Amino acid sequence: MDNLPPLGEVLTYHSFIAFLFGSFISLVTITNPASKVPMFISLTDRLSPRARRRTASKACWYAFVILTISLFAGGLILQWFGISYGALRVAGGLVIAIIGYRMLFRTESDRYTPHAHRINVAFFPLAMPGIGGPGAIAVVIGLSTEIAELKTALHKTLAYSATVLSIFVACVVVWLTLHFAERISRALGVEGTEVLTRLMGFLLICIGVQFVASGVHTLVIAA
Numbered sequence: 001m002d003n004l005p006p007l008g009e010v011l012t013y014h015s016f017i018a019f020l021f022g023s024f025i026s027l028v029t030i031t032n033p034a035s036k037v038p039m040f041i042s043l044t045d046r047l048s049p050r051a052r053r054r055t056a057s058k059a060c061w062y063a064f065v066i067l068t069i070s071l072f073a074g075g076l077i078l079q080w081f082g083i084s085y086g087a088l089r090v091a092g093g094l095v096i097a098i099i100g101y102r103m104l105f106r107t108e109s110d111r112y113t114p115h116a117h118r119i120n121v122a123f124f125p126l127a128m129p130g131i132g133g134p135g136a137i138a139v140v141i142g143l144s145t146e147i148a149e150l151k152t153a154l155h156k157t158l159a160y161s162a163t164v165l166s167i168f169v170a171c172v173v174v175w176l177t178l179h180f181a182e183r184i185s186r187a188l189g190v191e192g193t194e195v196l197t198r199l200m201g202f203l204l205i206c207i208g209v210q211f212v213a214s215g216v217h218t219l220v221i222a223a
Helices: 007-031 033-043 049-081 085-104 122-131 134-148 153-179 181-222
Strands: none
Touching: 007 033, 007 134, 007 153, 007 181, 033 122, 033 153, 033 181, 049 085, 049 122, 049 134, 049 153, 085 134, 085 181, 134 153, 134 181, 153 181
């Protein structure tokens, strides 16, 4: 019994792990790296392999910056416009659920249509709205509202650190996916990509419902 860690350290550790894995799963699900493969291949079809890899790296770096800024500036934006944490969580959950619904029940008109060649596609449309789109931003800001409600500065610091780390790891996963886009496209095929996209859509609906439930709970308590 004397060798057991203090209760406070155990709770701090579990809080860090919870935010790390929770944020990572939510971000990987919402970004759906496999769904970016057809778009990436189409937008970079005229680029050399080296330029294609450089484009993938820039896109993921831009997405990391966008999501990290959203994490820390989200609370300030809410205060500026007088939006409560509960309202934001409900709205973000609805956005995420709608995106998931479209992925789950998408039709031919929802599929990506190749655009004309662009000189720089790393920021738009790959990073924004491809990787760091409205859904991912909504997830990050929703997480920032949960962090803001933590009791101690230590827990908030660890939660922010875990979330930033999860954003970084999620962007690395996307980068790896884009780096091996051609191989993944051949391995999955059209049907495999379709199945994975619809599975991700269902998970997004679940995440969105959870955000809405958490937001409603916060609004009820505040009332």
